[in-house]
Amino acid sequence: MSQQHADKYYVPAQSPWPIVGAVALFLIAVGAGNVVMQHHKGTDGYGGLILSLGMITLMVMLIGWFRDQINESMAGMHNAQLGQSYRQGMSWFIFSEVMFFAAFFGALFYTRMISVPWLGGASNNAMTNEVLWPTFEAMWPLTQTPSGLVTEAMGWNGLPLINTVILLISSVTLHFAHVGLEEQKRGQLMWLLGLTILLGISFLGLQVEEYVHAYTEMGLTLQSGVYGNTFFMLTGFHGLHVTLGTILLIVMFCRVLAGHFTPKNQFAFMAASWYWHFVDVVWVMLFIFVYVL
Amino acid sequence: MSSIVEQDIHADDHHHHAPGGGIKRWLYTTNHKDIGTLYLWFAFIMFLVGGSMAMVIRAELFEPGLQIVEPNFFNQMTTVHGLVMVFGAVMPAFTGLANWMVPMMIGAPDMALPRMNNWSFWILPFAFAILLASLFMEGGGPNFGWTFYAPLSTTYSNDSTALFVFSVHIMGASSIMGAINVIVTIMNMRAPGMTYMKMPLFVWTWFITAFLLIAVMPVLAGAVTMVLTDKFFGTSFFSAAGGGDPVLFQHIFWFFGHPEVYIMILPAFGIISQIVPTFARKPLFGYASMVYATASIALLSFVVWAHHMFTTGMPVAGELFFMIATMLISVPTGVKVFNWVATMWRGAMTFEMPMLFALAFIVLFTIGGFSGLMLAITPVDFQYHDTYFVVAHFHYVLVTGAIFSIFAAAYYWLPKWSGVMFDKKLANWHFWCSLVSVNVLFFPMHFVGLAGMPRRIPDYALQFADFNKWISIGGFAFGLSQLFFLALLIKACRKQGEPAAAKPWEGAEGLEWEIPSPAPYHTFETPPVIK
Ligand code: HEM
Ligand SMILES: [Cu+2]
Numbered sequence: 101m102s103q104q105h106a107d108k109y110y111v112p113a114q115s116p117w118p119i120v121g122a123v124a125l126f127l128i129a130v131g132a133g134n135v136v137m138q139h140h141k142g143t144d145g146y147g148g149l150i151l152s153l154g155m156i157t158l159m160v161m162l163i164g165w166f167r168d169q170i171n172e173s174m175a176g177m178h179n180a181q182l183g184q185s186y187r188q189g190m191s192w193f194i195f196s197e198v199m200f201f202a203a204f205f206g207a208l209f210y211t212r213m214i215s216v217p218w219l220g221g222a223s224n225n226a227m228t229n230e231v232l233w234p235t236f237e238a239m240w241p242l243t244q245t246p247s248g249l250v251t252e253a254m255g256w257n258g259l260p261l262i263n264t265v266i267l268l269i270s271s272v273t274l275h276f277a278h279v280g281l282e283e284q285k286r287g288q289l290m291w292l293l294g295l296t297i298l299l300g301i302s303f304l305g306l307q308v309e310e311y312v313h314a315y316t317e318m319g320l321t322l323q324s325g326v327y328g329n330t331f332f333m334l335t336g337f338h339g340l341h342v343t344l345g346t347i348l349l350i351v352m353f354c355r356v357l358a359g360h361f362t363p364k365n366q367f368a369f370m371a372a373s374w375y376w377h378f379v380d381v382v383w384v385m386l387f388i389f390v391y392v393l
Numbered sequence: 394m395s396s397i398v399e400q401d402i403h404a405d406d407h408h409h410h411a412p413g414g415g416i417k418r419w420l421y422t423t424n425h426k427d428i429g430t431l432y433l434w435f436a437f438i439m440f441l442v443g444g445s446m447a448m449v450i451r452a453e454l455f456e457p458g459l460q461i462v463e464p465n466f467f468n469q470m471t472t473v474h475g476l477v478m479v480f481g482a483v484m485p486a487f488t489g490l491a492n493w494m495v496p497m498m499i500g501a502p503d504m505a506l507p508r509m510n511n512w513s514f515w516i517l518p519f520a521f522a523i524l525l526a527s528l529f530m531e532g533g534g535p536n537f538g539w540t541f542y543a544p545l546s547t548t549y550s551n552d553s554t555a556l557f558v559f560s561v562h563i564m565g566a567s568s569i570m571g572a573i574n575v576i577v578t579i580m581n582m583r584a585p586g587m588t589y590m591k592m593p594l595f596v597w598t599w600f601i602t603a604f605l606l607i608a609v610m611p612v613l614a615g616a617v618t619m620v621l622t623d624k625f626f627g628t629s630f631f632s633a634a635g636g637g638d639p640v641l642f643q644h645i646f647w648f649f650g651h652p653e654v655y656i657m658i659l660p661a662f663g664i665i666s667q668i669v670p671t672f673a674r675k676p677l678f679g680y681a682s683m684v685y686a687t688a689s690i691a692l693l694s695f696v697v698w699a700h701h702m703f704t705t706g707m708p709v710a711g712e713l714f715f716m717i718a719t720m721l722i723s724v725p726t727g728v729k730v731f732n733w734v735a736t737m738w739r740g741a742m743t744f745e746m747p748m749l750f751a752l753a754f755i756v757l758f759t760i761g762g763f764s765g766l767m768l769a770i771t772p773v774d775f776q777y778h779d780t781y782f783v784v785a786h787f788h789y790v791l792v793t794g795a796i797f798s799i800f801a802a803a804y805y806w807l808p809k810w811s812g813v814m815f816d817k818k819l820a821n822w823h824f825w826c827s828l829v830s831v832n833v834l835f836f837p838m839h840f841v842g843l844a845g846m847p848r849r850i851p852d853y854a855l856q857f858a859d860f861n862k863w864i865s866i867g868g869f870a871f872g873l874s875q876l877f878f879l880a881l882l883i884k885a886c887r888k889q890g891e892p893a894a895a896k897p898w899e900g901a902e903g904l905e906w907e908i909p910s911p912a913p914y915h916t917f918e919t920p921p922v923i924k
Contacts, residue, residue, distance in 0.1 A: 111503050111915070114421040118512035125566065126519035129559035133523070136555040136625050165508070181581065185505040188577045196569050196611045203615025203645055207630055215638035223708065232633070247634035323627035326636035333622070 112172070117165035124161055127154030170355075173365065183367055190371045194378050197341070201382055204337065208330040208389060212240050216326070219246055245325035252318035254331060256391035259310045263303050264387045267342075270299035271380045274349075274373050281356075282363050293353055296376070300346035307339050334390055341379045348372040420515070423507035425492045426912065430810070431514050432489025433803075437882070439481030439521065440796075444872050446474040451868035453851050454861050467851035468536035469528060475539025479657070480564050481521050483791065486799045487660040488513075488571045491599045494806065495575060497905040497912065498593045500584025500921040505577040513570035516563050523560040527553040538849060540650065543631035543642035547623040558621045565610045572606035575599055584904075586923030590684070593903055594677065597684050598663030601691045605652045605659075608695075613649040616642065640705055647698035655694045657791060659687060661758075661798030662729055665751050667903070668805055669733050672748035673740030674900035679732045686725035686732075693722045703774045712771045719769040723762065730759055745898065746820045750801035753828055754794060761789030764839065779849075782842025788835045800827075800878070808893030811885040812911030819881040826874035833867030 131151025138145045172178060220238025221229030229236060233246040241253035254260070274296045280288030311332075314320040322332045352372050355361065361369050422428060449470045453461045462470070492510065496503055504510045528534035532551035535541065546554060579600045583592070592600075620642070622628040629635025631642045662683075670677045677683065699707060699715040707715075733755055742748075764786040768774050777783060800823075807815050837860040842848075846857045853861065884890065896906040904923075908916050 111918075112423055112507050114418075114423050115508050115511070116421050118508050119420045119515050121512050122515035122519055125516055125563045126523070129520070129523055129563050130556070133556040133559045136621070137552045140552060140555075140625050182505075185577050185581050188580055189506055189509075189573050192573045192576060192607050193569075196573075196607045199608050200611035200615055203612045203648075206612075206645060206648070207615075207619065207641060210641050210644060211630075211637060215633075215641060216636050218638070219633060219636065242636045245629070245635045249635070322622070324635075325629055329622070329628040329630055329635070329637070333619075333628070 115165070115168065117161050117168070120157060120161040120164070124154050124157035127151070127157060130154075170360065170368075173367075174360070186367050187370070190374060194374060197378065198382075201334075201337070201385075204330070204334050205385070205389065208334065211242075211326045211330060216240060216242055240327070242325055242327040247325075249324050251320045251324040251328060253327070254310075254314060254318070254320060254391065256387070259306050259313075260387060260391045263306050263310075264383065266299050266303045266306070267380050267383050270296045270303070271377055273299065274376050278369070278373050281361055281366060281369060284363060286356075289356060290353075293349065293356060297346060297349050297353060300342060300349065300376075304339065304342055304346065307335070307342075331390060334386055338379065338382055338386055341375075341382070345372070345376045345379050348375060421511070423503070423511055424914065425496050425504045425507065425510065426810075426914065428504075428510050428514050429489045429491075429493030432485045432492055432517075435514070435517060436482050436486035436489060436799075437879075439477050439485070441875070441879075442525070443474050443477035443482055444875065446470045446477065447868060448872055450474065451865040454853070455865040456862070457853055457855055457858050459852055462851070464851045465533060465536055468538075468849070469534045471849050472535045472538050472541075473524065473528060476524065476535070477521070478791075479539060479653070480561075480568075481517070483657045483795050483799070484568065485517060487599075487602070487657070487795075488568075488575075490595075490660065490664070490799070490802050490806075491571075491575050493810065494905060495578055495596055495599060496582065497908065497916055498596050498903055499579065499582060499587050500904050500917050500923065501578060501582035502915060502918050504574050505582050506574050509570050510574050513567045513574065516567040520560045520564040520567065523556050523563075527556040527560075530556075540646060541617075541620060542646070543620060543623065543639045546620050547631055550624065554624055555621065558617045561617045562614055565614045568606055569610050572603040572610070576603040576607070579603075584917065584920040584923055590681065591923065593663075594666035594680070594683055594687075595660070595663035598659040598666075598687050601687050602656050602659045605656050605691055605694070609649040609652045609656075612645060613653075616645045616649065619645070640702070643702050643705055644699070647701045648695075650701065651698040652691075652694045654787075654790070655690060657795045658758075659691065661754070661795050662687065664798045664802045664805075665733060665754055666729075668747045668751040668801055669736050669755075671805075671898050671901045672745060672751075673737045673742050675736055675740040677732070678735035678738075679728075682728055683732055686728040689725045690722060693718060693725070697722060700769055700774075703771050704778045716769055716771045720766065723766055726762055730755060730762075741900075743899075745804075746815075746817070746824060747801045747805035747898075749824050750797050750804065753824075754797045754801060757789055757793030757797065757831075761786055761791075761794055764789065776845075777842060779847055780842040781838040781846045781848055784848050785835050785838035785842055788838070792835065793831055797827075800824075803882075805898070806905070807885055808897040809905060809910050809912055811888060811890075812893055813885060813888050813890035814893050814897065815885050816881050816890060819877045819884070823874060823877035823881065826877065827871060830867045830870035830874055834864055834871050835867070837861075837864050837867075 127150050131147050131149070131154050134145055134147025135151055136147075138147050217223070217238045218225045219228060219233055219236055222238065235248075236244075236246040243253055244250050273292045277289050277292035277296060280286070280290075280292060314331075320328050320331065322328055349372055352369050355368065419427065419431060422431075449462060450467065453459075453467055492504065495501075524534070530551075530553045532553065534553050535546075535550065535557040537545035537550050541557075579592070579596060589597075619628070619630045623631050623637075629637045631637050631639045633639075666677055666683055697715060697719045699711060700719040703712055703715070744752075764782065768777055768783065768786055804815065804820060841853075841857045841860045841864075844857070846853050893910040895909050897910065898906075904917075904921060905912075907921070
């Protein structure tokens with residue numbers, strides 16, 4: 101790999117955006133922390149304001165940073181080696197996201213395989229059940245918690261199945277949009293990318309509907325024991341990732357309109373599509389382990 | 394806004410000086426040397442901040458009874474001391490060394506993603522500002538230990554836990570970006586001819602460390618997120634009433650935590666593997682075996698986490714598995730120690746300051762490794778767990794291990810960074826005072842721990858009084874000894890001292906010694922040719 105480089109390296113110039121980004125994260129962390137504390141104590145405060153300020157700063161930073169980046173790339177300043185660095189960086193970033201979801205899947209497996217059965221007296225925990233939670237019976241989905249909260253379980257064959265189909269199709273459409281880009285078929289690229297975005301948005305819409313249904317009719321909430329916890333945390337973080345992915349795809353759509361990509365110069369498009377496929381795979385895991393099994 | 398400067402490889406002279414512009418230079422910089430310097434100074438300042446918290450702890454423990462601080466404040470001190478030292482001192486120091494040295498050692502002009510590099514540094518001061526500021530909030534800062542076990546952190550903690558969680562989130566973002574940068578630099582920026590098996594060991598160990606970081610920092614983020622929702626949003630991941638389990642917290646935390654301790658020691662192994670051959674004037678014994686040992690330590694580190702949980706409830710099969718897996722790690726660790734010793738065997742040894750610290754590392758880290766082996770024996774750990782014996786163990790591996798290696802690295806490369814030789818007198822004071830006091834400080838902890846003195850408690854039984862007095866005296870002395878190093882650093886930064894040669898150490902080898910001292914602002918804009 102290292103042999104093929106040109107004899108000259110490209111070193112990006114100084115930039116104000118990283119420090120703006122650091123300030124943004126600072127404001128977001130302080131703001132979010134205060135929002136949570138206010139919510140907990142039921143008091144007023146500046147948390148929300150600081151958080152919004154942080155978000156705005158982050159947006160400004162992202163726009164500024166990417167604008168510089170795009171300008172430099174259009175001006176041909178980036179060489180093949182930098183492109184390779186971006187691709188590798190993106191792959192490692194996705195790997196870190198995989199590990200983030202792994203933590204929550206780990207919690208799900210532990211709860212299903214260990215903590216719930218043990219509370220029900222499995223292994224050598226008969227006394228735990230007998231003395232602490234005598235009325236509790238182990239089951240999954242956990243529709244009655246040891247402390248007695250009752251909820252309904254979310255089935256898999258309604259909205260979730262439709263959503264699975266939607267996401268799977270969207271992966272295919274995005275793939276062929278990418279093929280369109282590589283083969284310079286602009287029409288195919290545009291309409292398939294547009295379709296992918298619409299599929300992403302409808303996924304999110306159905307997900308919201310499912311949440312409303314869970315909260316208002318099934319008594320399944322974030323508070324209703326580990327079943328609700330793992331359900332909402334896993335699908336919730338996944339939903340956030342779909343949202344982010346959709347935004348990325350919309351940005352890509354605008355950049356396609358602006359004629360930014362060529363088969364040779366398309367890192368951003370590729371990164372967005374990798375991200376989308378990754379989010380898709382996570383959903384398949386979710387569908388299997390959260391809904392079906 | 395930011396204009397692009399076309400780098401002209403022929404107009405060398407103006408590149409060799411840092412751009413002016415005062416504070417802006419440091420805020421906007423994309424230069425790996427600037428960012429390395431920032432990381433290193435930040436780490437040193439955090440070392441002093443965390444150190445002063447340790448002084449509070451030792452002052453309280455100087456005598457039995459409660460005298461100087463409230464127990465709740467004592468708990469905050471142990472907690473924040475741990476967090477600051479792990480995430481604020483040791484990890485940023487290693488990242489700083491990686492920033493400075495990895496590009497120079499592989500013949501790259503800079504890190505692969507220089508702007509992200511700047512971002513990952515500048516997040517850190519903000520993250521720690523939040524953490525430290527939370528100490529002054531109503532109700533105080535985090536007080537549940539650096540391991541923030543549930544239900545301590547989810548039920549009995551104070552409101553500032555929210556700030557703790559978000560500051561850990563952004564610290565994690567910083568570490569992940571830093572690690573991605575290192576790993577991509579190593580994979581993609583090596584000069585032609587610099588094959589993987591020619592890379593210096595410091596580069597190799599950081600390569601593997603970066604992988605560990607990317608794999609486990611997100612798990613830490615997951616853990617703090619679940620603590621946040623359990624505490625503030627009514628989830629019950631870690632509460633049996635809702636079907637969860639506090640032990641789950643420990644599994645998730647230590648799945649991060651054990652690889653994390655290797656994150657703090659693998660780069661140290663790399664540093665020692667650079668320094669020992671230089672001052673023994675022999676090539677490193679068993680280079681390939683060092684690489685494989687590092688890789689196997691990293692892989693094994695994913696399957697030993699529950700040795701921190703022998704007493705918290707696991708089936709016997711689990712206890713046995715984690716005992717044996719943990720002991721297995723001593724094999725590759727032993728390979729490393731024997732390789733260093735074999736490198737020195739019949740070498741033409743001299744004992745300059747980096748070598749002194751490296752030798753202290755080899756001896757004292759090995760003591761920590763042996764106490765780790767003792768702790769790994771499950772039935773025996775039932776006695777030692779949560780006592781000062783554990784405290785002794787991890788301070789031997791972290792202070793005389795990780796931190797001594799950072800000192801060794803600083804002395805080794807300071808002439809390259811500053812262009813002047815450091816003040817040898819101050820260095821000698823620093824080394825010898827540290828060496829004696831660190832053992833007065835940590836060695837007796839083995840004894841009080843074996844006798845059953847629990848950790849993280851502001852008071853203790855009378856029979857531990859004598860040893861604790863010595864421990865505290867050692868602690869204050871070790872703290873003061875670091876002021877020699879501070880003075881030495883200030884002198885070096887002001888360029889007071891004899892000018893250093895490009896290769897100030899006779900036996901040194903590697904690309905970093907082929908460029909002048911101080912290293913010019915830009916190096917290797919055209920890739921060097923590797924034989
Ligand atoms: C020979 C290799 C090692 C073995 C067998 C080993 C084993 C152990 C065991 C069994 C414990 C748990 C003790 C208890 O809580 O009862 C422990 C704790 C610890 N070890 Fe090690 N260890 C080794 C190397 C290291 C290294 C290289 C580091 C870091 C550089 C390290 C850092 C720690 C820390 C920080 C703790 C305590 C965490 C806490 O509870 O706060 N260990 N070690
Ligand atoms: Cu461990």
